[in-house]
Each structure stands twice: as C-alpha cells, then as structure tokens.
Amino acid sequence: MSDQRRNLYFYYHPSQELDEKVKELFQLAQDNDFHLTENPEEANIILAIGGDGTFLQAVRKTGFRQDCLYVGIRSHNEAGLYCDFNIDDHEEMIYAMKNAEVEVRRFPIIEATVNGESTFKCLNECSVRSTLIKSIVVDxxxxxxxxxxxxxxxxxxxxxxxxxxxxxxxxxxxxxxKLPCFQVSELASLNNNRYRTLGSSFILSGERTLKLDVRQDGNDYPVIGMDNEAFSIRNIQDLTIKLSDDVIKTVKMKHNTYWDRVKRTFL
Structure with a gap:
C-alpha cells in the first residue's frame, strides 16, 4: 500500500457485537502505521464494514470520492460482490497489503438528472417506480x-x-x-394491443443517453431509487441517465475476480 494512502475512515453501523471487532481493526491499523480519522474528507482509504448494502451507503454518504480508495469488509460470513475481506480474517488483510496481493479495480457509475436540475450518482442502479396502485407511463x-x-x-x-x-x-x-455500459429492465410491463414494449432488458453503450419522460396523468410522484435509498421527489417530469465519467476505485484481492464472486454468490 502506498505511503501516500495512510489515512483511514471506517464506515459502519454500530452495534455491541460489531464495536468489539472494529476496535480490533483500529488497533491493527495503528500497529501497521495507518492513521485513523473521524472525518471522511481527510481519508484516502474508506473502509465499509457490513455487507454490500453498507458499502453502497459508504460510497453515497462520502460523496462518491474520486481521490480515494474504497474497501469492503464483510462483518458476517456471507458472499459479497463489493466486499473482498472478512472482518475476522486479520491475517489475510495484512498479508494482502504487505505482499501486494491486492489491486485497484474501477467500477462504472451512472448519473441520473431529474427535471434537468438535480443530478444523482448511482453505483448499483437507479429505478423509477409507481407509488400508486396504478401503472406508470413512461416515454x-x-x-x-x-x-x-x-x-x-x-x-x-x-x-x-x-x-x-x-x-x-x-x-x-x-x-x-469491464464493459462501459448500463442496462434497462422492466418491472411488470403491460403488453397488449394498445401498449407494446420490447419486453426484455436491453444494454446501452456508455456513449448513449437515456431519457425517461413520465406521463403527467396523476402518477407524477414516483419513487426514485438510488442504489439502496429511496427519494420521493415531487412532480417528476423526466429523468436523463448516462454513464458517468467518474468511477469508484476499490481495493480487491487479485485472485478474487468479479466472476469468482458471481459464481460464489449465485452458484
């Protein structure tokens, strides 16, 4: 690990069980000449302890930082697509750091602009859903x-x-x-003689721009999901979505590829 990356910020949801384990990590970091900070803006390494949901929140709460690395640490023995390390396996973390068994991987993010005004970034997905017992119509x-x-x-x-x-x-x-793209998928689409959609997901190049115009027919207050958070924004008229120039830089084990994690999680 570079000498220029020694300031650590830990993001986690406190609990009696987790607090004890995090204290051990604090001590481990200090014993290996890392510096702890309570201000994420001062950190150049941000560690999210929990699971994939906590990792997504850590990225969002710290502003999708472009000048730091994010590290995912599992707090339980479960598969994680963003979390390579296990909080109980201290030896693996130290060995990986000292023996250059880690690498930096860059994950694409998307930007969603609402009504041409407010722009939000998403590492996982952006969704638009009806809040009424009524279908939503989107051009x-x-x-x-x-x-x-x-x-x-x-x-x-x-x-x-x-x-x-x-x-x-x-x-x-x-x-x-590794593909610079994003994907559009439907939620319970109506397909009949009057309404017709593709009926399947489709993938767009990162050079494309997707625009969703919400029909103003009384369903004007959909829920906008940004990763694992929901935003209720009044009077949604349109969303413009594109691949961002920014990426999230994460520290990953060299031997643990994305497809290794997919296989471990689902197969």
Missing amino acids: VHIDDLHFETFRGDGLVIATPTGSTGYNKSTKGAVVDP
Whole structure:
C-alpha cells in the first residue's frame, strides 16, 4: 500500500457485537502505521464494514470520492460482490497489503438528472417506480430516438456491478464490469394491443443517453431509487441517465475476480 494512502475512515453501523471487532481493526491499523480519522474528507482509504448494502451507503454518504480508495469488509460470513475481506480474517488483510496481493479495480457509475436540475450518482442502479396502485407511463428515448412507451410498475437502470442486484431479479443480464455500459429492465410491463414494449432488458453503450419522460396523468410522484435509498421527489417530469465519467476505485484481492464472486454468490 502506498505511503501516500495512510489515512483511514471506517464506515459502519454500530452495534455491541460489531464495536468489539472494529476496535480490533483500529488497533491493527495503528500497529501497521495507518492513521485513523473521524472525518471522511481527510481519508484516502474508506473502509465499509457490513455487507454490500453498507458499502453502497459508504460510497453515497462520502460523496462518491474520486481521490480515494474504497474497501469492503464483510462483518458476517456471507458472499459479497463489493466486499473482498472478512472482518475476522486479520491475517489475510495484512498479508494482502504487505505482499501486494491486492489491486485497484474501477467500477462504472451512472448519473441520473431529474427535471434537468438535480443530478444523482448511482453505483448499483437507479429505478423509477409507481407509488400508486396504478401503472406508470413512461416515454423511453435513446439519444434522440423515441424507442417505446412503457406502461407498468416501473423501470430499473443498472450499472454492470448493479446487474447482479435488483436488475437480476427482473431477469436482466449479469454484465461484466469491464464493459462501459448500463442496462434497462422492466418491472411488470403491460403488453397488449394498445401498449407494446420490447419486453426484455436491453444494454446501452456508455456513449448513449437515456431519457425517461413520465406521463403527467396523476402518477407524477414516483419513487426514485438510488442504489439502496429511496427519494420521493415531487412532480417528476423526466429523468436523463448516462454513464458517468467518474468511477469508484476499490481495493480487491487479485485472485478474487468479479466472476469468482458471481459464481460464489449465485452458484
């Protein structure tokens, strides 16, 4: 690990059981000449302890930092697509750091702009869903092309790493994160003589722009999901979604590839 990356910030949800384990990590870090900070803006390594959900929150709460590394640490013995390390395996962490058994991987993120004003970043996915017992109608544009008019429960727009989450539950494809792209999947679309959509997920190049125009027919207050957080924004007229120029840099074990983690999680 570079001498320039010695300031650590730990992000986790305190509990009696976890607090004791985190204290051990604090001591381990200090014994190996790392410096602890309570201010994430001063850190150049941010460690998220918990699981994939905690990792997503850590990235969001710290502002999708471009000048630091993110490290995912599992607090329980469960598979994690963002978390390579286990909180109980101190020896593996130290060995990996000291013997250059880690590498930096870059994960794509998407940007969603609401009504041409507020822009939000997402590492996993952005979703737009109806909050009423009524279908939502959305005109889907790819660049300048009106592609389809969707009617149903909503749409999920996922990054490659997010393709294994909500997107996968909608029968979307699992995508290699080395591909600069994003995926659009449907939630309970209506397909009949009046309404017709593609009926399957589709993948867009990172050079494309997706625009979703929400029909103002009384369902004007959909829930906008940004990773694992929901935002209720009044009077949603349109969302413009594109692949960001920014990426999330994470520390990963060299021998633990993305497809190793997919296999371990699902197979």
